[in-house]
Amino acid sequence: MQWLPAAVNFRETLRAAQSDPAWPSRLARLAGLSRQRLGYLEVIQLDRALAAVPADARTGLTPVRLAVLASSTVDHLLPGIRIAGLRRGLSVETHIGTYGQYRQDLLDPSSSLHGFRPQVILFAIAAREAIASIDVTASSEETDRRLDQTVDDLRSLWREARGTLKATVIQQTFLNTAKSLFGSYERLVPGAPLQAIHRLNERLARAAAADGVALLDVAYASERQGLDFWFDETRWLQGKLEIAPQAAPLYGEWLARIVAAQRGLSKKCLVLDLDNTLWGGVVGDDGIDGIVLGEGNPTGEAHLALQRYAKHLKERGIVLAVCSKNDPKIAEEAFAGHPEMVLRRSDIACFVANWEPKSGNLRRIAAELNLGLDSLVFVDDNPAERAAVRGELPMVAVPELPEDVAGYTRCVADAGYFEAVAFTAEDQQRAEQYAANASRDAEMRSSGNLQDFLAGLSMTVSFGAVRDVDLARVAQLINKTNQFNPTTRRYSPEEVKALCADPACIALQFRLLDRLGDNGLVSAMILRPGAGSGILCVDTWVMSCRVFGRELEFEAMNIAVEAARALGARTLHAEYIPSPKNGVIQDLYANLGFQPLPAPQAAAGSTNWQLPLDEYRPRSTHIARSPQ
Amino acid sequence: MTDQEILDTLSRTLGDLLADDSIALQMTTRRSDVPGWDSFSYINFIAAVEMELGIRFGVADVESFENVGAIVRRIQALKSAPK
Numbered sequence: 276m277q278w279l280p281a282a283v284n285f286r287e288t289l290r291a292a293q294s295d296p297a298w299p300s301r302l303a304r305l306a307g308l309s310r311q312r313l314g315y316l317e318v319i320q321l322d323r324a325l326a327a328v329p330a331d332a333r334t335g336l337t338p339v340r341l342a343v344l345a346s347s348t349v350d351h352l353l354p355g356i357r358i359a360g361l362r363r364g365l366s367v368e369t370h371i372g373t374y375g376q377y378r379q380d381l382l383d384p385s386s387s388l389h390g391f392r393p394q395v396i397l398f399a400i401a402a403r404e405a406i407a408s409i410d411v412t413a414s415s416e417e418t419d420r421r422l423d424q425t426v427d428d429l430r431s432l433w434r435e436a437r438g439t440l441k442a443t444v445i446q447q448t449f450l451n452t453a454k455s456l457f458g459s460y461e462r463l464v465p466g467a468p469l470q471a472i473h474r475l476n477e478r479l480a481r482a483a484a485a486d487g488v489a490l491l492d493v494a495y496a497s498e499r500q501g502l503d504f505w506f507d508e509t510r511w512l513q514g515k516l517e518i519a520p521q522a523a524p525l526y527g528e529w530l531a532r533i534v535a536a537q538r539g540l541s542k543k544c545l546v547l548d549l550d551n552t553l554w555g556g557v558v559g560d561d562g563i564d565g566i567v568l569g570e571g572n573p574t575g576e577a578h579l580a581l582q583r584y585a586k587h588l589k590e591r592g593i594v595l596a597v598c599s600k601n602d603p604k605i606a607e608e609a610f611a612g613h614p615e616m617v618l619r620r621s622d623i624a625c626f627v628a629n630w631e632p633k634s635g636n637l638r639r640i641a642a643e644l645n646l647g648l649d650s651l652v653f654v655d656d657n658p659a660e661r662a663a664v665r666g667e668l669p670m671v672a673v674p675e676l677p678e679d680v681a682g683y684t685r686c687v688a689d690a691g692y693f694e695a696v697a698f699t700a701e702d703q704q705r706a707e708q709y710a711a712n713a714s715r716d717a718e719m720r721s722s723g724n725l726q727d728f729l730a731g732l733s734m735t736v737s738f739g740a741v742r743d744v745d746l747a748r749v750a751q752l753i754n755k756t757n758q759f760n761p762t763t764r765r766y767s768p769e770e771v772k773a774l775c776a777d778p779a780c781i782a783l784q785f786r787l788l789d790r791l792g793d794n795g796l797v798s799a800m801i802l803r804p805g806a807g808s809g810i811l812c813v814d815t816w817v818m819s820c821r822v823f824g825r826e827l828e829f830e831a832m833n834i835a836v837e838a839a840r841a842l843g844a845r846t847l848h849a850e851y852i853p854s855p856k857n858g859v860i861q862d863l864y865a866n867l868g869f870q871p872l873p874a875p876q877a878a879a880g881s882t883n884w885q886l887p888l889d890e891y892r893p894r895s896t897h898i899a900r901s902p903q
Numbered sequence: 904m905t906d907q908e909i910l911d912t913l914s915r916t917l918g919d920l921l922a923d924d925s926i927a928l929q930m931t932t933r934r935s936d937v938p939g940w941d942s943f944s945y946i947n948f949i950a951a952v953e954m955e956l957g958i959r960f961g962v963a964d965v966e967s968f969e970n971v972g973a974i975v976r977r978i979q980a981l982k983s984a985p986k
Contacts, residue, residue, distance in 0.1 A: 314954060315950065315951060315954060316916065316919050316920060316951045316954070316955075319919075319920060319947070320919055320922070323922055350943060351943075351946070351947060351950075508962075509959075509960070509961065509962045509965070510946065510950065512962050513946055513949075513962060513965055514942075514943070514946045516946070519950075520946075520947065520950035520951075520954075521950070521954055
């Protein structure tokens with residue numbers, strides 16, 4: 276895990292952390308250690324120190340109960356999973372099924388697996404079982420038939436895990452440990468073990484896509500680092516360890532990325548330094564003609580590769596920003612004036628070039644983009660800048676770039692900051708939406724009057740019940756939104772689907788369009804029956820930060836009230852549960868005209884609200900309606 | 904490496920693994936002499952020693968270590984073998 280900085284004085288730092296009497300600072304020290312490059316034994320030690328921190332003292336971490344159902348020994352993988360979780364803001368509680376008995380555990384409601392109430396179930400099955408019935412002489416059809424049986428069997432396990440246990444499913448791809456029988460001819464022999472496992476992984480991916488199951492792609496990981504790193508025949512023979520101990524920290528990292536992504540904890544923004552990062556040389560000294568960038572020069576091509584990678588990330592919905600110690604005019608001119616630049620100024624949603632400390636500039640970038648600091652990745656070739664940012668802003672991810680510029684792109688890619696669990700139309704449009712947001716902000720600054728600005732936007736809300744086609748985006752919004760999210764409840768796509776199908780519930784989705792573009796599906800609301808007749812509760816309400824301050828919350832509530840009345844409700848109940856990130860909406864329900872209810876015994880700082888529907892007067896907004 | 908240096912490395916590795924700084928392995932120490940050194944932590948120990956010293960035990964080696972002295976002798980042999 277070369278993108279993490281090398282551990283310094285691990286032993287002493289760990290001891291010091293373990294003797295820290297205050298839980299919050301102890302946890303912060305342990306989290307700091309988890310962000311360093313650690314070996315197998317160090318991860319075990321750090322995990323033990325983490326285990327000493329009681330669950331109720333793990334403030335700021337998202338708790339996750341993860342069950343691993345495997346056909347091989349996985350005990351040695353758990354410390355790496357828990358520490359990688361800590362690295363990503365998760366407090367992972369783990370459970371291992373009875374060895375080789377995952378089917379029985381799943382089907383038996385009295386099993387310890389059911390007692391554990393897992394939120395995430397990982398299926399880690401060894402390939403040798405999956406292809407045991409395939410003969411090397413099997414025809415293509417026969418091979419596929421048997422592989423389909425294996426995949427169908429897995430799908431029934433997935434259904435069981437989701438249906439009965441209400442867990443999110445992660446399926447591990449099959450590590451291809453088969454030995455070559457035919458050499459390069461292998462690919463032409465469908466029943467040969469190596470080829471059968473290869474085909475099995477392809478069919479597994481198709482099934483996972485169809486069922487909305489996440490894949491933990493150890494098959495790809497083993498191509499990336501080499502199969503010998505992931506699989507050790509001796510360890511397999513010795514203790515049926517399918518994943519070699521040396522790969523355990525990396526395995527945990529790959530798994531934690533997915534679990535974190537499902538909870539909206541993936542990074543969202545790539546912040547790039549300029550000099551010696553996006554191009555070679557210092558533009559302020561060397562001039563636009565003097566910087567090294569572009570085809571024909573190995574160093575220039577390496578910098579170009581990083582630009583291309585950043586551009587690809589932007590195309591899949593990652594926001595790009597620039598943070599550089601530079602004269603802003605010269606820095607912008609390099610974007611406009613250098614013919615080899617792949618990144619254009621318009622690709623950069625927030626461009627900060629000055630001589631201030633970078634930590635302050637990163638704060639500014641986060642604020643301007645309305646993103647949390649923990650959504651940022653900061654890429655800088657200068658070790659001193661990296662160390663300064665890590666010291667000031669430990670929540671910002673700062674990859675430890677190698678000396679050689681040839682390795683920059685690989686380093687950023689290997690770090691897996693932008694793990695995805697879906698790829699929606701909204702993702703593909705996000706870059707344009709951020710650009711449009713920037714021009715809206717500029718218009719607002721120039722118009723100076725908010726009402727005029729909103730009136731001039733010609734906004735329309737397109738809305739309706741959540742349909743099947745909306746499920747992936749609605750689930751993504753529910754799981755990624757931290758700011759406009761009064762309850763921070765997370766639901767898997769299948770849970771959202773179940774709520775939508777419930778006639779007693781109302782699930783609404785809202786798209787906001789305006790003169791400058793389609794903002795996409797930006798808000799969703801779920802109302803569930805409350806305690807008492809005629810009461811509906813705002814169980815979940817999320818809104819993308821892209822449309823804050825556009826009066827959409829008022830129009831959405833107008834629409835929700837109408838829908839609630841249509842269902843016969845007389846009162847809406849709502850609650851606000853404070854989280855580290857949702858302070859921006861603490862007055863949301865007061866502003867919407869709700870009345871405070873007596874505080875519940877529940878979480879400290881929570882507030883409860885009610886809205887008698889016969890008293891509700893719709894708020895007038897600048898948003899026209901377009902029901903779907 | 905001297906036998907004592909290897910013993911020190913093994914003691915530190917096992918101590919880290921079992922969170923017990925008092926572990927001081929001798930050539931004659933057997934697994935059953937060390938509380939907590941069960942078969943699972945034994946595999947962990949072997950793996951950690953391999954990573955620490957840059958050596959690879961064979962599957963037959965691992966089965967046949969009757970005491971720590973046997974591990975030390977095997978490490979000496981692996982270290983002196985031509986690469």
